[in-house]
Amino acid sequence: MAEKRSIFEEVGEDTKPTHAPKGGVIDGARRGARRAIRGWLMALFALVVLMIAVGGLTRLTDSGLSITEWRPVTGALPPMSA
Numbered sequence: 001m002a003e004k005r006s007i008f009e010e011v012g013e014d015t016k017p018t019h020a021p022k023g024g025v026i027d028g029a030r031r032g033a034r035r036a037i038r039g040w041l042m043a044l045f046a047l048v049v050l051m052i053a054v055g056g057l058t059r060l061t062d063s064g065l066s067i068t069e070w071r072p073v074t075g076a077l078p079p080m081s082a
Helices: 031-060
Strands: none
Touching: none
8 A cells, every 4th residue: 555644745836736726627528518608598588588579568458458368268168166
């Protein structure tokens, strides 16, 4: 076995590091993962812009209160009372 290392090591300016730190770990990530995240964020951005546009169009045409009672399931389910 190799020589047992001490818990406390002397560190000073006169000692040189044995190896350089590895750089570019983040840049070395898979390109596919970044592309997928970029696509997901772009899709979310497009959906938010679409929601804002539809809301603005609804507001400008005063059609927001055109459906005061909307019951899409009425008649599709049988009555729940016996």
